[in-house]
Amino acid sequence: MKELLEVRNLGVAFGAKQVVHGVDFRIAEGEKLALVGESGSGKTVTALALLGLVQNATVTGSARLANVRPEGRTVDLLQLPERELLGIRGDDIAMIFQEPMTALNPLFTVGDQVAEVLELKQALTRRQAWDAAVEALAATGIPDPRRRAHSFPHQLSGGQRQRAMIAMALASRPRLLLADEPTTALDVTLRAQILGLLDDLQRQTGMAVLLITHDLNLVRKFADRVAVMENGHLVEEGAVDAVFTGPRHAYTRKLIDSRPVRDVEEGGAVAPEVMQARRLQVAYPIPIPGVRGWFRRGEFIAVQGADFAIPARRTLGVVGESGSGKSTLALAALGLVPHRGSLAVVNRRWEKRGAANRPIRRQVQVVFQDPFSSLSPRMTVEEIVGEGLLVHEPGMPVADRRARVQAQLAEVGLTDAQFPGLLDRYPHEFSGGQRQRLAIARALIVGPQLLVLDEPTSALDVTIQKQVLGLLQRLQREKGLAYLLITHDVDVIRAMAHEVLVMKDGEVLESGPVERVLGQPAHDYTRALVAAAA
Amino acid sequence: MAGPVSLSPSRRAWQRFRRNRLGFASLVIFVTLVVLSLFAEVLSNDKPLLVRYEGSFYFPIVRDYPETTFGGDFHTPTDYLDPFVKEQLAREGNWAIYPPNPYGPKTLNYFASQPNPAAPSGENFFGTDDRGRDLLAQLVYGFRVSVLFGLALTAIGVVVGVITGAVQGFFGGKTDLAFQRFIEIWGSMPELYLLIIFSAVFAPSVALLLILLSLFGWMGLSDYVRAEFLRNRQMDYVRAARALGVGNGRLMWKHILPNSMVPVVTFLPFRMSAAILALTALDFLGLGVPPGTPSLGELLNQGKANLDAWWISISTFAVLTVTLLLLTFMGDALRDALDPRKAGL
Numbered sequence: 094m095k096e097l098l099e100v101r102n103l104g105v106a107f108g109a110k111q112v113v114h115g116v117d118f119r120i121a122e123g124e125k126l127a128l129v130g131e132s133g134s135g136k137t138v139t140a141l142a143l144l145g146l147v148q149n150a151t152v153t154g155s156a157r158l159a160n161v162r163p164e165g166r167t168v169d170l171l172q173l174p175e176r177e178l179l180g181i182r183g184d185d186i187a188m189i190f191q192e193p194m195t196a197l198n199p200l201f202t203v204g205d206q207v208a209e210v211l212e213l214k215q216a217l218t219r220r221q222a223w224d225a226a227v228e229a230l231a232a233t234g235i236p237d238p239r240r241r242a243h244s245f246p247h248q249l250s251g252g253q254r255q256r257a258m259i260a261m262a263l264a265s266r267p268r269l270l271l272a273d274e275p276t277t278a279l280d281v282t283l284r285a286q287i288l289g290l291l292d293d294l295q296r297q298t299g300m301a302v303l304l305i306t307h308d309l310n311l312v313r314k315f316a317d318r319v320a321v322m323e324n325g326h327l328v329e330e331g332a333v334d335a336v337f338t339g340p341r342h343a344y345t346r347k348l349i350d351s352r353p354v355r356d357v358e359e360g361g362a363v364a365p366e367v368m369q370a371r372r373l374q375v376a377y378p379i380p381i382p383g384v385r386g387w388f389r390r391g392e393f394i395a396v397q398g399a400d401f402a403i404p405a406r407r408t409l410g411v412v413g414e415s416g417s418g419k420s421t422l423a424l425a426a427l428g429l430v431p432h433r434g435s436l437a438v439v440n441r442r443w444e445k446r447g448a449a450n451r452p453i454r455r456q457v458q459v460v461f462q463d464p465f466s467s468l469s470p471r472m473t474v475e476e477i478v479g480e481g482l483l484v485h486e487p488g489m490p491v492a493d494r495r496a497r498v499q500a501q502l503a504e505v506g507l508t509d510a511q512f513p514g515l516l517d518r519y520p521h522e523f524s525g526g527q528r529q530r531l532a533i534a535r536a537l538i539v540g541p542q543l544l545v546l547d548e549p550t551s552a553l554d555v556t557i558q559k560q561v562l563g564l565l566q567r568l569q570r571e572k573g574l575a576y577l578l579i580t581h582d583v584d585v586i587r588a589m590a591h592e593v594l595v596m597k598d599g600e601v602l603e604s605g606p607v608e609r610v611l612g613q614p615a616h617d618y619t620r621a622l623v624a625a626a627a
Numbered sequence: 628m629a630g631p632v633s634l635s636p637s638r639r640a641w642q643r644f645r646r647n648r649l650g651f652a653s654l655v656i657f658v659t660l661v662v663l664s665l666f667a668e669v670l671s672n673d674k675p676l677l678v679r680y681e682g683s684f685y686f687p688i689v690r691d692y693p694e695t696t697f698g699g700d701f702h703t704p705t706d707y708l709d710p711f712v713k714e715q716l717a718r719e720g721n722w723a724i725y726p727p728n729p730y731g732p733k734t735l736n737y738f739a740s741q742p743n744p745a746a747p748s749g750e751n752f753f754g755t756d757d758r759g760r761d762l763l764a765q766l767v768y769g770f771r772v773s774v775l776f777g778l779a780l781t782a783i784g785v786v787v788g789v790i791t792g793a794v795q796g797f798f799g800g801k802t803d804l805a806f807q808r809f810i811e812i813w814g815s816m817p818e819l820y821l822l823i824i825f826s827a828v829f830a831p832s833v834a835l836l837l838i839l840l841s842l843f844g845w846m847g848l849s850d851y852v853r854a855e856f857l858r859n860r861q862m863d864y865v866r867a868a869r870a871l872g873v874g875n876g877r878l879m880w881k882h883i884l885p886n887s888m889v890p891v892v893t894f895l896p897f898r899m900s901a902a903i904l905a906l907t908a909l910d911f912l913g914l915g916v917p918p919g920t921p922s923l924g925e926l927l928n929q930g931k932a933n934l935d936a937w938w939i940s941i942s943t944f945a946v947l948t949v950t951l952l953l954l955t956f957m958g959d960a961l962r963d964a965l966d967p968r969k970a971g972l
Contacts, residue, residue, distance in 0.1 A: 427870045454872035467863035471636055471885040481871045519635055535867065 096159055097122045097269060097301050098143075103154035103171075105135070105142050105325075113139050113325045115154065120269065120301045127304045127312040127333070129348065130322035131554035136305045139322070140271045143170055144186060145178045160268075161185055184214050187262035191274040193254035197246040203230065203257040204242025207264050214265040229260040234290060252283040259290065266298060273305045280414035281581060281625040282618075288315055307555065309348060310626070313337060321345045351555040353562045353588035357408065358570060364405035367456070367543045367575040368426065372434035373399040375418070375425045395421040397599050398434070401592070405542060406569065408576040410590030410607065412583060412622065418599040419579045423547045426577055427459050439542060455485050458536035462548035464528035468520040475516035477531060478502060481539040501538045505530040505564060526557035530564065537568070543575045551582060562588055583626035587611060595619050643964040650960020653953040660950075664771035668726075671764040673734040674707055675723040678716060708736050728752065730761030732768035732921040744929075744936040754938040756929050762939060766946050768921035773950070776833060777902040783841045784898060785891060788848030789884075795849070796856025796887075797879050803853070810846050818843050822914055831917045840905060848891065848898070855887035862886075889965045896958035900951045907947065923947055 098120045105113040113135040120126050130136045141147045143156050156170040162185060170178070182188075190196040198206060207226035211217050217225060223242070230238040233256040246254055255275065262270060272291065276284040292315060295302055304316055312319050312333060319337075320330040321344065329342040340346045375396040380386050396418040403409045413419045425432040428443040428450055436443060438453045458481075461467040468477055479498045482489055489497075495516065502508065502515065507530055509515045512522075520528055529549065536544055549565065550558040562585065568574060578589055586593055586607065593610040595603040595618065602616045614620045634642070645651050669676065674687035680697055691704040697715045699705065705712055708729070716723045730736070730751070736759060743759040745751055753762035795803045822839055829835055859865060860883055868882050909915035910924020918925075923943055930940025 424866075427866075429866060429869055448874075451872045454870060457870070459867055459870045461863040461867060463863060467867055469864040469882050469886060472881070473635075480868065480873065484872045484874075521636070532867070535871075539871065 095122045097124070098156065098158050100143070100156045101154055103139060103142060103156060104152070105138050105147060106151045106153075107149060111325065113142070116322070116325075116327045118320050118327065118330060120303060122268070123295075123299045123301055125295060125302045125304065125315060125317045127306060127316035127319045128322060129306060129309065129312055129319055131307055131348075131556065133324070134322040135325040136322050137273055140188070140273060140303060140305055143271070144182050144188065145170070145173070145175065158185065158269075183210055183262075183267070184265050185267060186269045186271065187265070187267035188271040188273065189255075189258050189262045189275050192278045193251065193258045194246065194278075196258055197254060197261075199246050202243050202245055203249065203254075203260075204244075207242075207257070207261045210261055210264045226260070226264065229264045230257065232263075232294070233257070233260045235260075251279055252286065255279060255283075255287050256290065259287075259294070263294060263298065263300075267300055269301045269303065270295075271303050271305070274307070275304070276311065277306070277308070281583070282414065282621045284311075285625045291315070309337075309351075309555075321348065347556055351559045353559055353584055355588045356563070356566050357589065357591070358406055359591075364407070364573070366402045366404050368401075368403045368436070368438050368577070370399055370401050370426075370434070370436045373401075373422075373425060373436050374433040375421050375430055376433070377430075395599050396425065396432075396596075399594070399596075399601050401594055401604065403543065403575045403577060403592075405575050406573045407591045408569070408578050408589050409592045409594065410578045410580065410586040411594045411596060412580060412586050413596035414581055416598070417596040419581075419596050420547055422596070423459070423545050423577065423579045426543075426545050427457055428453065451485070455539045456541050457543045457545060458539065458541040459545040459547065460529070460532045460536055460549045463552050464525050464532060465552075467532050468528055470520055472519075473516065474498075474502070474518050474520075474531060477520070478535045478538055481535060485539050497538065498534075501534045502531075504537070504568075505534045507531070507534070524557075525553050526561055529553065529557075529561050533561075533564070533568070537572075541574070543577060546576055546578045546580075548580055549578070550585060551580065558585075565589070583611065583622055595622070640964045644960050647960035647963060649956050650963075653956035653960070657950075657953040657957065660770070660953075661774050664767060664774065667767050667771055670726055671728040671730060671732075671761075671767050672726045673729060673731040675716075675725050678721075678723045680716065680721045682720070706737070708734070708738055710738055728761065728763050728767075730764040732760065732764050733919060734761060734764065735759050736761070744933055744939065746936075747938050753942050754936070756926065756939055757933050757936070762926075762942060765921045765926060766923075766942060769923045769926060769943075770946055770950065772833070772916065772921060773903045773906055773923055776837065776906050777899040779837055780840055780844060780902040780905075781895060781899045783837070784844040784848060784902075785895070787841070787845035789852050789891060791845065792849040792852025793856055793879055793884065793887075796853040797860055797875070797883065799857065799860075810849070814843070814846050816843075822909065826914045831915070833916050833920070836906070836909065836915060840902070844898075844902070848894065851890040851894070852887055855890060856883055859883045859886050893958070893962045893965055896954040896961060900954040900958075903947075903950060903954075 096119060100116060100118050103113060103116045104111065116139055118126065128136045128139065138147055142150070142152045152171055154171060157167055158170055158181070159167045161168050161181065170181070173181070197203065204223060204226050207229050208219070208222035211222040211225050212219065227238050227242050230242055235241050235253055235256050241249070241253070246257070249257060275291065276287050279287060288311060291302065304311070306312060316333050318331065319333050321328050321342065323344045329336060329340065329345045336345060337349060340349055373396060374394065376392045376394045378390040379393045381389060381391040399422060401409055411419045411422060421430065424430045425436065439456050441453050443453065444450050475495065475498055478501060479494050482494050482497060498516065499509070507515060507527065512518060520531065523531065546565070550561050553561060565576070566589070569576060576589070580586060590607045593604060593607050594601055595610065595616065597618055603610055603614065603619050610619065611623055614623055663670065668688065672688060676688050678685040678687055685692055685696070687705070687707065694701045694703060694705045694712065697705060697712055699712065707713070715721065739745060739759060740750060741748070743755055744757045745755040747754040751761050751763070753766065755761055756765065791806065795806045825835065825839055865878060865882055868878055906915060907924040907927065910922040911928050915924055916922050923946065926939060926943040930936070930943055933939060
């Protein structure tokens with residue numbers, strides 16, 4: 094195979110901070126290389142540096158791109174003046190991004206945006222460009238492309254937007270496509286489709302693809318070769334099969350090994366039920382357009398008719414895609430949004446007014462998804478973790494409270510020995526996984542029986558995810574906690590849940606023991622979910 | 628990971644502020660000027676600080692003494708600029724310590740050697756205005772009035788703005804709707820006409836001005852605080868605190884407010900310079916502080932009326948410009964220090 098891109102000793106530094114340290118890799122024509130790493134490993138910056146798109150950074154090394162159109166000469170992308178880079182971007186090398194909603198301009202139709210590339214790069218007339226744009230959209234499998242070309246980005250679904258962006262990137266037939274987490278922002282069932290589309294298009298056009306991702310499943314399904322990055326260093330590179338079967342570097346082994354492991358108490362539930370819900374319904378008021386909206390409000394039903402019960406020492410997993418109502422279900426369980434139907438926590442119901450709920454609040458606590466927004470940046474660790482005691486045991490002497498906070502932190506694996514002056518630190522000094530431990534400590538300090546886990550690990554890197562899930566499993570065994578686990582990740586459900594609730598568009602499609610629901614799914618949607626995760 | 632000592636976000640912002648040399652220098656100079664102006668009576672006064680007369684000590688700066696005390700004929704308070712009194716105090720065994728600038732803001736020197744307005748000279752370092760009052764004294768006292776007025780107006784505006792913004796943003800819904808409509812109506816009242824009307828009805832005073840300007844000054848800030856509260860109240864840390872059973876008061880005070888202060892703090896210097904400018908403009912128009920109060924706006928007006936007395940307009944202009952520039956530099960530095968995009972540095 095002919096060499097297409099050869100990157101040698103690529104370094105990127107922001108000021109004094111070196112984020113990519115001398116990375117070497119090469120891509121042949123028509124090859125699919127995956128660049129894998131956790132967040133902060135420098136994989137996106139590496140790709141952006143190739144196109145000269147990192148601002149305020151010093152880029153060193155060389156990146157030789159062969160056969161640049163039109164003359165077919167070889168150039169060093171890193172030495173090229175901005176004017177010539179402009180010609181290469183979107184022509185020889187195109188890029189697709191993670192979030193299609195922000196990568197597409199909301200003020201232009203998708204047809205316009207694809208046609209613009211063609212007008213610029215292939216000097217077509219407006220009419221020719223429009224026709225070619227419609228063809229490009231059709232090639233990505235957008236239904237009814239002639240009509241869809243007139244749609245604005247917000248009128249398309251997430252999957253269609255990503256297809257439109259792919260159409261835009263591929264419009265001028267690039268020889269190298271940089272795909273930065275192209276499926277991460279999409280729902281799991283869509284991911285397989287988009288990946289299949291990229292695969293098809295790659296085969297048809299024979300372009301090379303540099304896939305940037307943290308998702309090893311994706312790599313296994315898509316790539317020919319894989320390069321693993323850790324902290325700005327390229328630690329391992331090789332054919333996908335070889336790397337997955339015989340990883341040489343410890344970090345690669347850790348990554349491959351990071352699939353969550355099931356380690357929970359099994360067997361039928363004998364313990365009392367901590368939460369019971371019968372025909373639980375949650376509705377939000379929404380404005381009605383027109384004059385009628387002045388007098389009445391419409392209703393959006395986010396959760397309709399969910400029935401479930403969670404016994405102590407057991408986990409109920411709720412799985413579904415974004416918009417399925419699973420997070421609303423979590424808020425209802427916490428008594429943070431009004432609901433209809435019956436919902437009992439240890440045989441007590443949520444009251445309308447806040448103060449009456451205080452005893453129940455002690456029983457149900459929560460861990461949110463994003464560890465960066467779930468801790469107030471202006472409170473110290475002691476204030477954050479100790480707050481529950483301040484509310485529920487206001488008379489407690491300061492020294493006792495401090496001791497309890499310390500004990501709780503130790504239980505989630507944070508000690509003064511690791512972090513001197515732990516109690517006086519602020520959240521910004523902790524990593525995502527450590528923050529999630531802080532959030533767990535804050536929830537546990539009041540001694541709840543039920544913990545609502547709203548996507549507790551989806552903002553974390555895979556290796557950290559495994560640790561946090563391990564911690565949650567240990568806490569469940571030791572303290573006999575019940576979990577209401579909300580997630581979109583079937584792997585997490587497989588590792589944690591005893592019972593599963595599959596939700597879509599506010600409705601519960603299927604529920605039952607985890608082995609049955611995931612093993613013999615009764616519903617098409619569940620089958621798609623399970624297949625996408627495999 | 629930083630060392631054992633952990634810095635709070637506000638401490639780190641302060642360190643970033645200190646690293647901005649222009650901003651930090653402006654802060655130091657401004658604070659020095661304000662502190663000095665607080666001791667204006669010691670620096671610029673028509674009474675000596677201490678008098679030794681025929682074996683006893685006198686403190687004219689805190690007490691009035693009749694002229695008879697120093698061998699004069701009248702029972703009226705002593706005029707220490709009177710050549711006779713000066714002569715008495717200069718006699719063998721007597722002495723007096725004068726302030727560096729021997730004029731107060733209202734002092735009229737009846738024994739001046741030049742007609743008014745007098746150009747800068749050894750007698751009056753910055754010259755006098757058209758009524759014969761010393762310009763330097765006017766500037767020092769005028770600066771003090773302006774800055775204190777600016778501080779007070781800013782403080783009231785911040786307190787009212789934060790409270791109203793917090794209530795709107797935190798409770799949202801109907802409370803927010805009602806408040807917003809009220810602000811729209813209130814904000815569309817013609818402020819300047821109200822000031823003109825009120826200054827005609829009531830005797831003008833600094834307190835009245837403060838109240839009138841405060842009535843309208845809180846609205847801009849209130850909108851920013853409201854937006855911050857609307858954003859922050861649905862952050863996960865607020866939800867988590869709600870789930871813990873934390874009450875509304877504590878949620879607002881302890882969780883949301885500290886995270887909503889960035890626009891408030893960023894705008895402080897700019898609000899203050901706006902307040903100073905407003906007072907100056909009103910004084911210039913004659914709607915401001917009562918006549919006789921030292922004021923930069925009134926001096927500007929005099930400068931306009933006496934274009935040939937260049938020292939009036941130039942020195943007043945310089946004081947105003949320097950004050951506003953210092954505030955602006957501080958504001959710039961503060962904005963950079965609180966910029967969330969630079970929070971990691």
